[in-house]
Amino acid sequence: xxxxxxxxxxxxxxxxxxxxxxxxxxxxxxxxxxxxxxxxxxxxxxxxxxxxxxxxxxxxxxxxxxxxxxxxxxxxxxxxxxxxxxxxxxxxxxxxxxxxxxxxxxxxxxxxxxxxxxxxxxxxxxxxxxxxxxxxxxxxxxxxxxxxxxxxxxxxxxxxxxxxxxxxxxxxxxxxxxxxxxxxxxxxxxxxxxxxxxxxxxxxxxxxxxxxxxxxxxxxxxxxxxxxxxxxxxxxxxxxxxxxxxxxxxxxxxxxxxxxxxxxxxxxxxxxxxxxxxxxxxxxxxxxxxxxxxxxxxxxxxx
Numbered sequence: 001x002x003x004x005x006x007x008x009x010x011x012x013x014x015x016x017x018x019x020x021x022x023x024x025x026x027x028x029x030x031x032x033x034x035x036x037x038x039x040x041x042x043x044x045x046x047x048x049x050x051x052x053x054x055x056x057x058x059x060x061x062x063x064x065x066x067x068x069x070x071x072x073x074x075x076x077x078x079x080x081x082x083x084x085x086x087x088x089x090x091x092x093x094x095x096x097x098x099x100x101x102x103x104x105x106x107x108x109x110x111x112x113x114x115x116x117x118x119x120x121x122x123x124x125x126x127x128x129x130x131x132x133x134x135x136x137x138x139x140x141x142x143x144x145x146x147x148x149x150x151x152x153x154x155x156x157x158x159x160x161x162x163x164x165x166x167x168x169x170x171x172x173x174x175x176x177x178x179x180x181x182x183x184x185x186x187x188x189x190x191x192x193x194x195x196x197x198x199x200x201x202x203x204x205x206x207x208x209x210x211x212x213x214x215x216x217x218x219x220x221x222x223x224x225x226x227x228x229x230x231x232x233x234x235x236x237x238x239x240x241x242x243x244x245x246x247x248x249x250x251x252x253x254x255x256x257x258x259x260x261x262x263x264x265x266x267x268x269x270x271x272x273x274x275x276x277x278x279x280x281x282x283x284x285x286x287x288x289x290x291x292x293x294x295x296x297x298x299x300x301x302x303x
Contacts, residue, residue, distance in 0.1 A: 001279050006229040009220050009275075013235035020242035028249045038145030040241040042067075042192035044152035044234065047212040047219075048159060049185030051233050054216060055163050056178025057225030058104055058111035064208030065122035066093050066183050067190030071200040072126045074191060075137035086139065090187050097183025098176060105175035115179065119205060127202045140195025148192035153234055155185065160230040207258065214261045215240055217268035222276070240264070 024032055046063050053060035073089035075081055100118055104111045129135075168174040193208075194200055217223070218239070219232030244257045 005275055005279055006220060006232070010229050010232050010235060013219070013232060013239060017235055017238050017242065020239060020246065024242060024246060024249075028245065032245060032249065034145070036238075036241045036245045037149045038196055039244070040237050041145060041148030041150075041152050042189050042196055043208065043211055043241065044156065044215070044237040045148065045189030045192055046186050046208055047215040047233055047237055048152060048156045049182035049189065050209070050212045051156070051216045051219070051221045051228065052159060052163075052185065053111065053115075053178040053182035054221050054223060055225060055228055056168060056174045056181075058101070058175050058178030059223070060097075060100075060115045060179050060182040060186075061112050061209060062100075062115040062119035062122060063182055063186035063189075063212055064210075065119035065126070065205035066097075066186040067193060067208055068126050068200065068202070068205040069093065069122040070187040070190035071137075071194040072129045072135070072202075074139050074194055075135045075200045076129055077135075081137050081139055083139075086191055089191070090184070093187035094180070094184045097180040100183070101175040101177075101179035102172075104179055105172040108171075111175065111179060119209070123203070123205050126200075126205070130200060130202045132202055134199050134201045136199045137194055138198065140191065141198060143195050145196055148195070151188075151192075152237075156233050157230060160228065160233070163228070164230075210258070210261055210265070211240065214264040214268065217272065218264050220272070222272055223269065224276070 021033065024036070046067050050060060050063045053063075070086075070089040070093055073079065073092065074086045076085065079085040079088065096118070100114055103109065104114050107114075168177060215237040216233055219229065219234070219236035221228035221233065240261070243260060247257050247260075
């Protein structure tokens with residue numbers, strides 16, 4: 001029954017995407033859809049990281065800040081603004097993500113609280129490195145935007161399929177995979193965003209995290225961990241990117257899309273709760289660990 005609900009939900013998202021594509025074809029200038037894909041790629045990689053952390057029961061609220069930190073380190077003139085700087089940034093974020101995961105597991109602390117603190121620290125570092133100004137960069141200027149979108153699709157779909165058979169029976173493994181893996185994906189998303197925009201701007205981490213959260217929840221991933229479909233995050237990110245692009249075509253201010261994003265988060269939470277009430281989580285098979293044992297804490301209160 002739950003699989004049918006997921007199938008219907010993702011089918012509805014696919015229909016909404018098709019409608020928005022049709023609207024864009026009729027009303028938007030040529031090349032608009034390519035721009036939408038270019039925007040969906042970097043944001044989608046960050047969303048894929050957040051989805052991983054939610055599935056593991058260790059919500060990482062630092063994904064947007066980590067993406068911005070990665071871009072800031074890569075664009076820093078002191079490091080060289082090249083692939084060497086990008087690799088250094090990826091290593092720093094990967095190590096930092098593992099450290100955060102260890103803290104979550106060792107202290108039995110809520111992942112959202114630990115990563116929220118990390119997000120504030122990263123935002124402060126970005127402001128310091130950029131001196132509160134936009135910093136231009138030539139990183140990744142020759143990489144087609146479609147490459148990042150394809151990477152997002154492959155990572156999101158592949159990760160969702162792997163998760164259907166994955167069993168994280170230890171809180172330590174769940175924390176390391178959830179927080180560490182999501183941090184690394186967010187860092188890749190930050191590089192993709194830098195390659196697309198050719199600049200890094202301070203203070204964008206929170207809006208990036210909010211957009212990722214909207215896409216993940218709209219895609220059907222549960223805030224309680226475990227539950228989630230396969231194509232939902234990809235379809236939801238496409239839908240949100242199409243909405244943002246269409247609002248820009250109509251001349252709407254940016255705050256309008258932020259309002260839409262906030263509404264999507266609330267509506268998706270309500271829909272997810274209704275699904276949980278209507279179709280309860282199945283009882284684990286003999287020998288299978290319960291959700292609590294596979295994640296970092298009880299299913300009812302990961303936040």
